[in-house]
Amino acid sequence: MDIYGKYAPNLPLILNDVLTQIKAINEQHVQAGGAKLYEHLNGRVKTNDSMIEKCQRKQLPVTTESALRKNHDAIGIRIVSNFIDDVYKNVELLKKADWCDVVKEKDYIANAKPNGYRSYHLILMVTTPYEDYDGHRPGKYYVEIQLRTIAMDTWASLEHEMKYKHTVKNAAIISRELKHCADDLASCDVTMQTIRQLINRPD
Numbered sequence: 001m002d003i004y005g006k007y008a009p010n011l012p013l014i015l016n017d018v019l020t021q022i023k024a025i026n027e028q029h030v031q032a033g034g035a036k037l038y039e040h041l042n043g044r045v046k047t048n049d050s051m052i053e054k055c056q057r058k059q060l061p062v063t064t065e066s067a068l069r070k071n072h073d074a075i076g077i078r079i080v081s082n083f084i085d086d087v088y089k090n091v092e093l094l095k096k097a098d099w100c101d102v103v104k105e106k107d108y109i110a111n112a113k114p115n116g117y118r119s120y121h122l123i124l125m126v127t128t129p130y131e132d133y134d135g136h137r138p139g140k141y142y143v144e145i146q147l148r149t150i151a152m153d154t155w156a157s158l159e160h161e162m163k164y165k166h167t168v169k170n171a172a173i174i175s176r177e178l179k180h181c182a183d184d185l186a187s188c189d190v191t192m193q194t195i196r197q198l199i200n201r202p203d
């Protein structure tokens with residue numbers, strides 16, 4: 001089955017439109033004399049199998065409604081920045097954008113998860129030219145945005161790898177080391193931010 005049903009072809013188009021909008025916000029910022037606010041951008045439509053697995057994990061019925069309305073990450077974008085301030089600036093600019101509304105946000109940078117995970121999560125409601133699950137056109141679709149520094153991103157990829165390898169030996173030791181590593185990286189992110197401010201301080 002295709003959990004996204006007849007809406008499946010819309011999802012990559014919406015992903016592409018939102019990526020274009022995010023790039024445009026950044027180009028405007030750079031043209032206005034600001035620094036580039038991200039190092040790279042990734043986007044993906046959650047695969048059919050991953051979305052089915054997520055519905056089952058969350059004990060939701062495996063339906064198009066669950067995929068597009070109860071879950072909010074069928075379309076996901078990651079904005080990876082060099083510095084913590086850039087993450088927050090991207091959040092500020094997205095909140096001001098007229099093509100989306102922020103409907104949920106979680107600051108796992110100020111409030112890291114107990115395992116050390118850091119990232120800023122936004123759920124956007126985006127108005128699109130396509131019909132949505134409620135039959136409206138222009139249609140509304142959720143888009144999840146994860147914003148983080150390169151250090152946070154590297155850490156999250158490694159931790160994600162461990163989470164999905166169920167046969168890992170010494171999982172408790174690895175989790176403890178990962179937590180230390182997350183805290184060290186967070187400290188480096190703060191130091192790098194401070195160094196940048198010192199370099200850019202007016203004479």
Ligand code: 0O2
Pocket residue numbers: 054071072073106113115117121155156157159160
């Ligand atoms: P995957 O495999 O990346 O798709 P949600 O579960 O999304 O409906 P919730 O509970 O509010 O909503 O989730 P949260 O905390 O905002 O996290 C959403 C996503 O952030 C996760 O999606 C992960 O991609 C990422 N994430 C959250 N916590 C961690 C963590 O501890 N480690 C890592 N590596 N990533 C994390 P999925 O669908 O759970 O996973």
